[in-house]
Amino acid sequence: MLHEFTRTPRVAYFSMEIALAPNIPTYAGGLGVLAGDTLRSAADIGLHMVGVTLVSRAGYFDQKIDAYGRQIELPQMWDPEKSAQPIVCAKVSVNIENRVVWVGAWLYRIEGLGGGIVPVILLDTDLPENTPEDREITHFLYGKDAAYRFKQEMILGIGGIRMLQALDFSITKHHMNEGHSALLAVELLHRYTYQQRDLRPGEALYDLPAVRKKCIFTTHTPVEAGQDKFDYSIVDRIAQNEFIDLQHLRKLAGEDCLNMTRLALNLSEYVNGVAKCHAEVSQKMFQTYVVHAITNGVHPHTWTNAGFAALYDKYVQGWRHEPEQLVRIDQASEEELWDTHYNSKIKLLDIVHQSTGKQLDLDLPTIGFARRMTSYKRPDLIFSDMERLKNIAKKYPFQLILAGKAHPSDTRGKEIIESIHAHIHELSEDIKVVYLSGYDMSMSLELVSGVDVWLNTPLRPLEASGTSGMKAAFNGVPSLSVLDGWWIEGCIEGVTGWAVGNGDVGNDQGDINDLYNKLENSVLPLYNKRKEWVNLMKGVISKNASIFNTHRMIRRYATEAYML
Numbered sequence: 001m002l003h004e005f006t007r008t009p010r011v012a013y014f015s016m017e018i019a020l021a022p023n024i025p026t027y028a029g030g031l032g033v034l035a036g037d038t039l040r041s042a043a044d045i046g047l048h049m050v051g052v053t054l055v056s057r058a059g060y061f062d063q064k065i066d067a068y069g070r071q072i073e074l075p076q077m078w079d080p081e082k083s084a085q086p087i088v089c090a091k092v093s094v095n096i097e098n099r100v101v102w103v104g105a106w107l108y109r110i111e112g113l114g115g116g117i118v119p120v121i122l123l124d125t126d127l128p129e130n131t132p133e134d135r136e137i138t139h140f141l142y143g144k145d146a147a148y149r150f151k152q153e154m155i156l157g158i159g160g161i162r163m164l165q166a167l168d169f170s171i172t173k174h175h176m177n178e179g180h181s182a183l184l185a186v187e188l189l190h191r192y193t194y195q196q197r198d199l200r201p202g203e204a205l206y207d208l209p210a211v212r213k214k215c216i217f218t219t220h221t222p223v224e225a226g227q228d229k230f231d232y233s234i235v236d237r238i239a240q241n242e243f244i245d246l247q248h249l250r251k252l253a254g255e256d257c258l259n260m261t262r263l264a265l266n267l268s269e270y271v272n273g274v275a276k277c278h279a280e281v282s283q284k285m286f287q288t289y290v291v292h293a294i295t296n297g298v299h300p301h302t303w304t305n306a307g308f309a310a311l312y313d314k315y316v317q318g319w320r321h322e323p324e325q326l327v328r329i330d331q332a333s334e335e336e337l338w339d340t341h342y343n344s345k346i347k348l349l350d351i352v353h354q355s356t357g358k359q360l361d362l363d364l365p366t367i368g369f370a371r372r373m374t375s376y377k378r379p380d381l382i383f384s385d386m387e388r389l390k391n392i393a394k395k396y397p398f399q400l401i402l403a404g405k406a407h408p409s410d411t412r413g414k415e416i417i418e419s420i421h422a423h424i425h426e427l428s429e430d431i432k433v434v435y436l437s438g439y440d441m442s443m444s445l446e447l448v449s450g451v452d453v454w455l456n457t458p459l460r461p462l463e464a465s466g467t468s469g470m471k472a473a474f475n476g477v478p479s480l481s482v483l484d485g486w487w488i489e490g491c492i493e494g495v496t497g498w499a500v501g502n503g504d505v506g507n508d509q510g511d512i513n514d515l516y517n518k519l520e521n522s523v524l525p526l527y528n529k530r531k532e533w534v535n536l537m538k539g540v541i542s543k544n545a546s547i548f549n550t551h552r553m554i555r556r557y558a559t560e561a562y563m564l
């Protein structure tokens with residue numbers, strides 16, 4: 001079954017989450033969508049890769065919101081049997097808390113548009129030979145406590161390497177998408193030892209350069225606090241029989257605690273951040289390492305809705321394979337571009353009507369905001385001054401659509417969802433605002449294509465890249481966004497959208513004023529000038545979508561990191 005994949009050497013791409021398809025909930029947000037888009041582009045281009053992740057049978061969670069704006073979290077079980085094939089020829093084990101935990105696998109095929117296939121290995125501990133507790137290790141994405149997540153990371157990193165070997169894959173490089181999979185490098189240490197030499201006391205037993213040569217690390221967190229860390233007490237209790245000695249591990253992963261970022265940095269030859277600004281911030285944080293920059297992208301075919309895909313097919317043949325060609329969208333007429341967008345908007349407002357009972361106005365400028373509900377994203381920034389907001393709406397009526405999940409243990413994130421619902425209530429006479437529950441990939445495509453303006457207001461410099469604005473670009477929707485992450489590279493004022501703030505380090509009050517000024521003086525007054533608005537649509541397609549895609553991104557990884 002796997003022979004077609006194991007004959008050719010491949011790059012192994014490890015990620016705790018991978019968004020494989022809209023009906024498979026093995027992702028929580030941007031990191032997983034990026035992983036899926038990366039592998040979809042690899043399949044399109046015919047790059048030999050293999051994905052490795054957990055099967056996450058209970059998904060992240062399904063979100064409901066009650067009448068008071070309180071988030072309700074439900075498991076989102078999916079059945080791997082319906083979308084993947086069981087791999088029956090191999091089973092590996094990882095020693096956890098002194099028990100043998102068996103790991104099986106499923107094969108999911110990502111089929112590229114040119115016929116290329118990228119296999120994805122979904123690791124699964126839900127096997128009858130495991131204890132009931134161990135069977136759940138691969139169920140809940142980012143679930144439960146630190147001990148549970150450490151076990152998950154052991155399965156991903158250690159179990160993943162063992163599974164690839166058991167299946168006879170030939171791996172040229174291991175790409176860690178964030179630090180969750182860094183234990184793979186520890187597992188590799190066991191395989192690269194100086195066996196033939198007499199060791200003097202204190203001499204390295206492990207061939208670190210050989211392991212580094214095999215590893216690539218992409219970091220996604222611009223702050224120390226966001227890094228994935230574990231107390232050595234947990235590490236020692238859970239993994240005592242699996243690891244290199246703790247003393248050696250401390251040298252590689254930090255003295256105080258096992259810092260997965262540090263571990264990955266120390267064992268990777270190539271390290272990168274996900275936008276130019278993010279790489280600079282990371283370089284300051286990790287001064288003794290070289291941090292390169294490869295800016296993220298999105299997968300063209302996945303993130304272009306049917307209407308725009310048809311328009312591009314008419315004017316920019318081959319855009320799915322060569323999205324650079326979208327610079328030629330200027331050939332489409334004003335009417336065609338506008339009508340295509342208008343149809344997307346009709347569809348979105350239908351969805352809003354069906355799910356909330358509220359009827360939004362097709363002819364009002366509609367602003368969209370959807371992302372993880374967490375404090376640095378400042379989802380409630382636009383509600384900071386309610387009087388000002390109402391006054392702007394009196395002059396230039398507009399409406400607002402929001403969506404997003406808060407991580408179950410992010411109390412502040414859940415409070416933000418509640419406070420947004422209170423604001424919606426308070427504005428009910430003045431501005432129509434709706435909140436859609438259950439933000440996921442399919443809702444994301446409807447939102448980024450159906451609104452007129454895509455809003456993003458993170459606190460600088462905490463947005464490593466952000467990708468939803470790139471999805472909007474593929475659907476001709478300009479961004480109104482704080483200058484952070486990819487937008488520093490993508491924003492041309494008045495041509496691809498608008499900047500909020502001047503790029504200085506986070507300042508709530510400055511950003512709030514600027515946001516209202518831009519809305520009142522630049523964004524909303526332009527909406528009824530059809531010709532100028534369509535020029536903006538052309539600007540964002542030709543100058544953003546042509547660049548901020550995973551085809552460009554994966555080609556850079558291939559030439560700058562994988563071929564090292």
Ligand SMILES: *Cc1c(COP(=O)(O)O)cnc(C)c1O
Binds near residue numbers: 031371
């Ligand atoms: C694209 C996407 C994200 C990431 O968007 P950001 O702009 O990085 O916040 C998160 N969740 C879902 C469901 C997405 O489709």
